[in-house]
Amino acid sequence: MKDEQIEAVAKILKSMSHPIRLKILCLLRDRELSVGDIRNEVETTNANVSQHLNILRNQGIIDFRKDANFIYNRISDKRILDLILKMQKLFCPELGK
Amino acid sequence: MKDEQIEAVAKILKSMSHPIRLKILCLLRDRELSVGDIRNEVETTNANVSQHLNILRNQGIIDFRKDANFIYNRISDKRILDLILKMQKLFCPELGK
DNA sequence: ATGGTATTAAATTGATTACTAAAATAAACC
DNA sequence: GGTTTATTTTAGTAATCAATTTAATACCAT
Numbered sequence: 530m531k532d533e534q535i536e537a538v539a540k541i542l543k544s545m546s547h548p549i550r551l552k553i554l555c556l557l558r559d560r561e562l563s564v565g566d567i568r569n570e571v572e573t574t575n576a577n578v579s580q581h582l583n584i585l586r587n588q589g590i591i592d593f594r595k596d597a598n599f600i601y602n603r604i605s606d607k608r609i610l611d612l613i614l615k616m617q618k619l620f621c622p623e624l625g626k
Numbered sequence: 627m628k629d630e631q632i633e634a635v636a637k638i639l640k641s642m643s644h645p646i647r648l649k650i651l652c653l654l655r656d657r658e659l660s661v662g663d664i665r666n667e668v669e670t671t672n673a674n675v676s677q678h679l680n681i682l683r684n685q686g687i688i689d690f691r692k693d694a695n696f697i698y699n700r701i702s703d704k705r706i707l708d709l710i711l712k713m714q715k716l717f718c719p720e721l722g723k
Numbered sequence: 724a725t726g727g728t729a730t731t732a733a734a735t736t737g738a739t740t741a742c743t744a745a746a747a748t749a750a751a752c753c
Numbered sequence: 754g755g756t757t758t759a760t761t762t763t764a765g766t767a768a769t770c771a772a773t774t775t776a777a778t779a780c781c782a783t
Contacts, residue, residue, distance in 0.1 A: 530649075611716055676730060
């Protein structure tokens with residue numbers, strides 16, 4: 530791996546390495562969810578979820594669409610999806626798939 | 627994934643998400659290296675390498691053996707090795723393997 | 724033991740990050 | 754228009770992290 534690539538991957542890992550953000554990514558594994566949906570699963574405030582979503586968006590990991598006054602989020606980078614699946618297999622093998 | 631597992635995996639990712647530490651893990655992918663060897667590859671001081679190695683050791687990611695006044699480090703967690711390989715495939719596909 | 728190399732530990736400093744609460748935006752509904 | 758709901762932004766504070774310097778320790782060779 531070249532140093533540039535190392536830097537880039539490290540940034541991605543960093544953005545995934547917060548418990549709330551990792552949980553968000555797991556929740557979005559195979560569906561899209563609104564900010565409020567996520568806040569119900571993660572015990573924190575709306576504003577906090579919004580901030581974490583922003584970090585993931587700026588990193589290009591997730592994308593969103595608007596519908597009425599809801600914002601639905603989903604994972605936009607296939608590689609991140611693969612990585613999440615791999616991590617679940619490695620660290621939580623009891624989960625199907 | 628249960629919350630406990632999320633926390634644990636997040637901690638692992640966090641310890642991997644620093645450029646120097648990620649580079650160290652890549653260097654150790656298929657061999658063991660001394661602190662001095664690593665310092666030659668990563669442009670920083672001995673003390674800094676040592677601190678980063680310590681973080682990885684405390685996380686249980688790497689292990690070491692002593693030989694004379696050298697300390698040889700290697701990845702001790704097979705899952706981390708798998709994860710590194712997966713990340714290289716995903717983000718640096720031009721690398722063989 | 725002494726000198727030299729390799730490694731670790733401690734302490735300081737500066738930078739980054741996370742959370743909270745409050746204010747702002749935006750779109751629906753009555 | 755005014756209210757409600759959903760989300761975002763801003764500002765402030767506290768906490769954590771990273772790099773450097775300095776001091777300390779461990780090991781080998783002579």
